[in-house]
Amino acid sequence: MAGKSISSLEDFKKSVESAGHKNLAGKAEVKANESAFSEMKAHIGGLYKGVTEVHSFEDENGSIFDCIPVNQQPSLKGASPAQAPDLPAMHKPSGPAGEAVGDRHPHEIAITFKEGKKDKHGNAMTCPAGHIPMRRITLEEMTRFESMRQFFQKSPHGEGRPPKTKGNPTAVLSETSAPAVAATHRWAHAYQNVNNLGGHSYLNVWDPAIGANQIFSLSQHWYVGGSGAGLQTAECGWQVYPGKYNTKLPVFFIYWTADDYNKTGCYNLDCSAFVQTNHSVTIGGTLSPSSVYGGAQYEIQLSYYLYQGNWWLYWGGGAASNAIGYYPTSLYKGGAMASHASEIDYGGETVGTTSFPPMGSGHFASEGWTKACYQRDITYFPTGGGQVNASLTPSVAWPKCYTATVTLYATPWFETEFFGGPGGSC
């Protein structure tokens, strides 16, 4: 049963079923045409078919989360989820000891940060055991994109591609229309070419401002395998993406692709891919608080780990109880990521059209602690077992907008990347 002012899932489904394009057309934010609108309605209908909620809640940015039974989520549809393992233990660092860290005391946003909290309607902001909070995908959100393809894509304005298949909850991307202004990506990041089963870092959380003609700004992990059209990833981090989430605040996100962001891939639980097992983490939910320039620093701790056919995602430490859920390797259709990744990558990404938004704190990497965004304690899980420090190579392809530096510190920071910048034209 939904709390007051939040429509029940049943009412929501009925409203989607009865919605017509003409009711939405004319609103400035509606970009989907009638054909795309029909596909979007069908997608939402597929996602929520047979799904019931025990209660719903609204987060700080107005997103509704429905607490649904674990096995009703789109990627399970009645099946039982896998059981999470503990993460492998850290090997004692070998090689150089690293620079002294100094007096740095960031605050970790714990996996339980929403437990005990109530929303503005008085609803608990976590779900009971055996349930997961699924962010409600609405027609209002989807129709802010021109097509299903744009909705699922990592940014809305990619290269056009002819329609091939009908859209459905397995995120096969279909209908397309040419973007008005091509958006492009910028990165400031650091990578390592090494076979791996995932990795770990603490991600410093900021809320970079996204301006007109700018799309998103993020900090994330990439685990990458394959090449060319067969490039595959599992990704996680935080992003500010007002066009998707309708908020200027950072949001916790996950993403995957099995074909270099072409026909497969989607955010969060937006398509049938990720299996969530944790009852309190809101994927696609607001993160708070954000860090303050020269002041308090906040961070989240994320890991991916490939175990028995599933890319498990963790928030916080390596105990099985910190698992959020997993991407089944079946998503990768026997490609590289079905067995391991061959690259680890950490840092920032922005998307813009005529200009690019700030990345991280909006300040360059050289400003360092409390002033520049960072990821620290960057480690990976070798295919042979254990957990070791990364040894990253930075990439600063647009130094006018963004920079990145990599430093090996002593415990507890270890391999650390500072990155970011003001953005602009580059």
Added chain:
Amino acid sequence: MAEVYKGVEINISTTRNAQNRWTARTEYASPGQKNSSLEAPEAAYDTEDEAHNAALQAAIESIDRMRAATGKR
């Protein structure tokens, strides 16, 4: 020594010059891409590792710029 970035194989070769310092060159390992160029630093370095790492960074940056132009969709 071959490196791979975003699935693109890169060959990096290092040379010691007459001043006993190291330089590096990069090229695509794939025959189909050998006509495209990757950037490499012109500087010379004290060690082979430094030259290799600088060349790798320059190659990654080249590939990033190429991927941004086509767009990660």
